[in-house]
Amino acid sequence: MAKARAVLKRLKAVKNIRKITRTMELIATARFKKAMDRATQASAYTNKIAELAADLASSATDFVHPLLEGRTEQKSGVLLILTSNRGLCGGYNAGVLKLVQQRLRDAKAAGQQLRIEVSGKRGINFLKFQKIEYDKTYTNFEDKPRFDEVESIATRFISDYTAKTIDFIDVAYVKFLSPAKQIATLESILPLAKPQVKTTGAAAATVDYEFLPSAKEILEEILPAAFKARLFKCFLDAAVSEQIFRMVAMKGATENAGEMISSLSRQYNRARQAQITSELSEIIGGAEALK
Amino acid sequence: MAASKNLQIVLVTPETTLLNEPVDSIRLPMFDGQLGIYPMRSPAVGRLGAGELRLVQGGTTRSYYIDGGFVQVKGPVVSVLTNRAVTAESLSTKAVEDELQAAKVRVAKTDDEFAAKAAELAKARKRLALAKRGK
Incomplete structure (x- = not known):
């Protein structure tokens, strides 16, 4: 009996686990849809800013801005790491942190000073474990990053960059390409790329704008806004990707639990049957002996 | 057109x-x-x-x-x-007045801080005017 009971206990445990992972999968799916909606809504702003910047850049070609100029010597910079606060999301954090380790090695080899800022408890714990020093931590970004929170970080980056205390800003995060594809990436977000001037062709039917006050002055204002939008997009991408990773991981876990349940119940039935058989033969044996 | x-x-x-x-x-x-x-x-x-x-x-x-x-x-x-x-309509007069007060009492020491404070004050006053008129 002992064996059958032990198997039964395991079977119950696995069934409970399957319930939990199934629920987590459903929650992640719901959250993913919400996060996805937010990301699509936010893209309206980013696209418009990019369109405006391109329009303006074509009218003010000799434009210079502190956010556009790259430094010849990349001595010190900021590495912003976006990870999740919670685990059980497959290779989500591992992918980002692998890139971070690589980047840190490169920085060490090149003699660069890296200031590390990390968002998410998983990243913080990793750095603590690796005994890597970090500058700032954020744990307030969950699946709904808010713009004003991101904006305060972006404003600080802009002032540091214009004051020339940092030469570049890199972000390590999981980029969302499509619901089926997300990749961990390391991107340099400052200096900004020059706004793309539309090339001649059908798309270049430029409108003759009236500028209030002037193309140059508007461009000066729009570049920080574009940078903020870009950083915000990184946070949104990370949030969407996290939910997808969790969804996939939990789907796998649920499936595995299902397989385990069927193999365990087979084991249990065998054990039960074997026990009945042995009991029967004992009874028969006992009856035979009494004859 | x-x-x-x-x-x-x-x-x-x-x-x-x-x-x-x-x-x-x-x-x-x-x-x-x-x-x-x-x-x-x-x-x-x-x-x-x-x-x-x-x-x-x-x-x-x-x-x-x-x-x-x-x-x-x-x-x-x-x-x-x-x-x-x-x-x-969603601006409440009370909340905006508090914001204005908070901006007023902030101490500005440098030129940048002073400019930020002035901008903050002007914004808060505009919000207040709008909130009051909405009632």
């Missing part, structure tokens, strides 16, 4: 698209004053200041408080890009 005798307002913040609908006229807070837009306005790009965005549609007027940003007029579509936009 004669065909487009209508006007479309698109109000977007980094988080969401708040408005995308036809209106009769728009009044915008620019960096140096106000700008009124009627249908068939020539294309323009402008920098916004903080203040009231007023929309008139069929005799009713709606107000939003917007916090800087940009406007693009292209054909019948007026795109307003701003970091923050709230309806005038």
Whole structure:
């Protein structure tokens, strides 16, 4: 009996686990849809800013801005790491942190000073474990990053960059390409790329704008806004990707639990049957002996 | 161009698209004053200041408080890009007065801080005026 009971206990445990992972999968799916909606809504702003910047850049070609100029010597910079606060999301954090380790090695080899800022408890714990020093931590970004929170970080980056205390800003995060594809990436977000001037062709039917006050002055204002939008997009991408990773991981876990349940119940039935058989033969044996 | 005798307002913040609908006229807070837009306005790009965005549609007027940003007029579509936009009704006089008070008591030591404080005060006063009128 002992064996059958032990198997039964395991079977119950696995069934409970399957319930939990199934629920987590459903929650992640719901959250993913919400996060996805937010990301699509936010893209309206980013696209418009990019369109405006391109329009303006074509009218003010000799434009210079502190956010556009790259430094010849990349001595010190900021590495912003976006990870999740919670685990059980497959290779989500591992992918980002692998890139971070690589980047840190490169920085060490090149003699660069890296200031590390990390968002998410998983990243913080990793750095603590690796005994890597970090500058700032954020744990307030969950699946709904808010713009004003991101904006305060972006404003600080802009002032540091214009004051020339940092030469570049890199972000390590999981980029969302499509619901089926997300990749961990390391991107340099400052200096900004020059706004793309539309090339001649059908798309270049430029409108003759009236500028209030002037193309140059508007461009000066729009570049920080574009940078903020870009950083915000990184946070949104990370949030969407996290939910997808969790969804996939939990789907796998649920499936595995299902397989385990069927193999365990087979084991249990065998054990039960074997026990009945042995009991029967004992009874028969006992009856035979009494004859 | 004669065909487009209508006007479309698109109000977007980094988080969401708040408005995308036809209106009769728009009044915008620019960096140096106000700008009124009627249908068939020539294309323009402008920098916004903080203040009231007023929309008139069929005799009713709606107000939003917007916090800087940009406007693009292209054909019948007026795109307003701003970091923050709230309806005038949702501004509570009490909360805005508190914000104004908080801005007033802040100590500004450097030129930058002083400028930030002045900007904050001006914005809070505009919000207050809007909140009071909304009641």
